[in-house]
Amino acid sequence: MSIEWKDYAPGEFYDELISSPGCAREPAEQLIEYLQTLSDEDINSRKIAAESTIKEMGVSFTVYTEGGNIDRAWPFDILPRVISKTQWDKTAAGLKQRLKALNMFIDDLYHEQKVLKDGIVPEFVLKQSVNYRKECEGVSPRFGVWAHVCGTDLVRDKDGQFYVLEDNLRVPSGVSYMLENRSIMKRVIPEVFEKVNIAPVGDYPENLFDTLAALSPRDVEKPVVVVLTPGIFNSAYFEHAFLAQRMGAELVEGSDLVVLEDNCVYMKTIAGLERVDVIYRRIDDMFLDPEVFHPESVLGVRGLMRAWRAGNVALANAPGAGVADDKVVYAFVPDIIRYYLDEEPLIPNVETFLCYDDKQREYVLANLDKLVVKPANESGGYGMLVGPHSTKKDRETFAELIKANPRNYIAQPTLALSTAPTIVGKNKVEPRHLDLRPFVLQSRDSYVTTGGLTRVAMKKGSLVVNSSQGGGSKDTWIVDTGTGIE
Amino acid sequence: MLSKVAERIYWSARYLERVESTARLLSIYDKLMFDLPRRVNLGWYNLIVINSLEEDFNNRYSVRDERNVVKFLLGDDNNPCSVVNSLRAIRENIRTTRDVIPGEAWEMVNELSLFVQESLAHGVNRSVRHEFLESIVKTCQQIVGLLSVNMTRDEAWEMLQLGQNVERADMTTRNLDAGIAAIQQVQDDDYAVNARQIIWGNVLRSLNADQPYRRAMRSSIKGDTVVDFLMGNEQFPRSLTFCANEIAERSKRLPKSEQVVERALAIRSEVSRLLEADEFGASFRDDLNDLQVSLAEVHGLIQTTWFLSDK
Structure with missing residues (x-):
């Protein structure tokens, strides 16, 4: 027996692979055809092969629990x-x-603030932003770019259209899993890669390195690029090590670096101190430099901000870039694009209600059972209210929270997130909701990953895709159906 | 290269060597026990003594039998040098130096670590122990081989060699000491010659040295020649002289190495001096102890020279 596609029913949702019972969408035709040749047993053995591959490759992420940190194997579904x-x-x-417009916006905020003066974005957004850093005012990073690495969360609604759900401009993670997912797939179902014209994804580390190297303040042939990690206990440590390795950059912790009197950053090597040009930092702003931010931070480097402001080291992403991934700012991004680029946004936003606005707040409070409410500055899916799945008590709590601090909350309609066939239990294929996180790079040039990381909510009906909360992932194929190589 | 990375690689090499030698020691020890005349009273506890783990062991177990010794050396959480703990240390060290170690090495270490944890019971169970330990030894050798075939001969490589040779030198002194201690228990009777031969043969096998010994020394197994070989041979990779030479040579390729080189060469001279003795009796154990102290000093110098560069 192979998968019975006629019984597969995504219902009202847009399904990524199946357009109507038994019918594959064009880019997925060859895949479905191939899957048809596999028996239940084949599929099960591939699934097991994928699981052991993940274990052997040591693809893991860390989950924080009360009982300590657990290194979990990466959850993965073999249907792409x-x-x-x-x-x-x-x-x-x-x-x-x-991303281009967002970077112009950030640069403007730390200089003339024209966007506020021209009334495109209200002043209070900046005044109350927890990610605006006064310490960054007047600093001019190279190319006017503050967010060099951006992870943008995209979702598809019922209509099949992509919407931007979130911009992650601080320290977005997941790209290593995108790359590992592909290598797992190549090991597990190599046959398909021979038939289907699937675009490769492997060039990300090279592009990341070029993006970073272009930021070097010294005009040297081989700038010293390092990846700054909070250390092995961070949930994304796997990725930090992975990227450093693929880029040929040093993986450092705060204690490996030192800033001297000359306001330059050095790393401690077996030969003594060596100057560092570019730091791809994977620690949050507030832990970067105990001299300026959290004084008790041991993750960062004393004097790092001095060195950055003096232009002696590049930080990616720049401190303060997070001001633009505030969920209130999000609502204004289409206007920001029009304002700086004089272009219409190519990807729409999800409709967003701002709770600071009296009328919109009223609507939100009256429709809590239908909406998703998010705090402005949380990530990882924490602190959210998913209206249709909430209890009366949840909604009352959130109504209070919103009234107490309206500026901190936005609300969006509950999206009918698209689905894709996912293996659940033994040999059963059911639709599960998913999103997509592509990664965008910008410095001298810009670059977008081919596809991105597809995250899937493994629980039936669930919309929460975060790996820390039971989400899984899938390989993402960009397939050329036009002039494919025959 | 980052000081911290250097330190982690150095320790990975030491632990890798330790896992291999512990597994080998365990895998051949039962054969020694079968061969020795019943009257020679050499227990499994001797393995604890070789590794200076008496205190940790006695805190944990009161019965010094085979089962407890094997359990303690393989998988005990209270033994910092147990195979499982050593592998855990290697895994963490390699995981944090994945940017300089070939990716396949990480996969192999990860696999080995999983394998040992999952099949620990096989090590305690006598009937499948040999196979289990063999596969640990083999995988360690594969990892070392993989590194030596693939790694760039840069500072990371030198650090790996330093760690390996310091650990080997230490192991060799320990095995020699254990050999002499065992010989002292042999009573001077009709079985003595045979028992001594069995014990020294076991020392050689513990260090994977029996075949090289025969080729180099062209002699049957005798205490003096074995000591001579394991300490003074210039070609055998686990002899003290060879290890001291390696430590000096590897260090020379690293910055600021003068002190380490000097100390390593001093060990070499010390070994030559000791080998001039007529026989290697009880007082020789003190000499071996001094050598271990010297090796600890080399280790300390490696640490202050390269791992604590900001101090």
Whole structure:
């Protein structure tokens, strides 16, 4: 027996692979055809192979629990998600457009603040932003770029259209899993890669390195690029090590670096101190420099901000870049794109209600059972209210929270997130909701990953895709259906 | 290269060597016990003594039998040098130096670590122990081989060699000491010659040295020649002289190495001096102890020279 696609029913949702019972979407046709040749047993053995591959490759992430930190194997579904190249190219252009405008916005905020003076974004947004850093005012990073690495969360609604759900401009993670997912797939179902014209994803580390190297303040042939990690207990440590290795950069912790009187950053090597040019930092702003931010931080480097302001070291992302991934700012991004680029946004936002506005708040409070409410500055899916899945008590709590601090909350309609066939239990295939996180790079040039990390909510009906909360992932295929190589 | 990375690689090499030698020691020890005349009273506890783990062991167990010794050396959480703990240390060290170690090495270490944890019971169970230990030894050798075939000959490589040779030198002194201690228990009777031969043969096998010994020394197994070989041979990779030479040579390729080189060469001279003795009796155990102290000093110098560069 192989998968019975006629029984697969995504219902009202847009399904990524199946357009109607038994019918594959064009870019997924060859995949479905191939899956048809596999028996239940085949599929099960591939699934087991994927699981042991993940274990052997040591692909893991850390979950914090009361009982300590657990290193968990990466949850992965072997059925890929497929997107056509034509559609992806348009989306990629939209992502570049968005990051370009966001960087102009950040640069403006730390200089003249024209965007506020011209009334595009209300002043209070800045005044109350927890991610605005006064310490960054007047600093001019190279190319005017503050957010060099951006992870943008995209979702598809019922209509099959991509929407931007969130911009992650601080320390977005997940890209290593995107790359590992592909290598797992190549090991587990190599046959398909021979038949289907699947675009490769492996060039990300090279592009990341070029993006970072271009930021070097010294005009040297080989700038010293390091990845700054909070250490082995961080949930994304796997990724930090992975990227450092793939880029040929040093993986450092705060204690490996020192800033001297000359306001330059050095790393401690067996030969003594060596100057560092570019730091790809994977620790939050507030822990970067105990001299300026949290004085008790042991993760950062004393004097780092001095060195950065003096232009002696590049930080990616720049401190303060997070001001633009505030969920209130999010609501204004389409206007921000129009304002700086004089272009229409290529990818729309999800409709967003701002609770600081009396009318919109009223609507939100009256419709809590239908909406998703998010605090402005949380990530990882924490502190959210998913209206349709909430209890009366949850809604009352949130109504109080919103009234107490309206500026801190936004609300969005509950999206009918798209689904894709996912193996659940033994040999059963059911639709599960998913999102997509592509990664966008910008410095001298810009770059978008081919596809991105597809995260999938493994629980039936669930919309929460975060790996820390039981989400899984899938390989993402960008398939050229046009002039494919025969 | 980062000081911290250097330190982690150095320790990875030491632990890797320790896992291999512990597994080998355990895998051949039962054969020694079968061969020795019943009257020679050499217990499993001797393995604890070789590794200077008496205190940790006695805190944990009161019965010094085979089962407890094997359990303690393989998988005990209270033994910092147990195979499981050593592998855990290697795994963490390699995981944090994945940017300089070939990716396949990480996969192999990870696999080995999983394998040992999952099949620990096989090590305690006599009937499958040999196979289990063999596969640990083999995998360690594969990892070392993989590194030596793939690694760039940069500072990371030198650090790996330093760690390996310091650990080996230490192991060799310990095995020699254990050999002499065992010989002292042999009573001077009709079985003595045979028993001595068995014990020294076991020392050689513990260090994977029996075949090289025969080729180099062209002699049957005798105490003096074995000591001579394991301490003074210039070619055998686990002899003290060879290890001291390696430590000096590797260090020379690293910055600021003068002190380490000097100390390593001093060990070499010390070994030559000791080998001039007529026989290696009880007082020789003190000499071996001094050598271990010297090795600890080399280790200390490696630490202050390269791992604590900001101090």
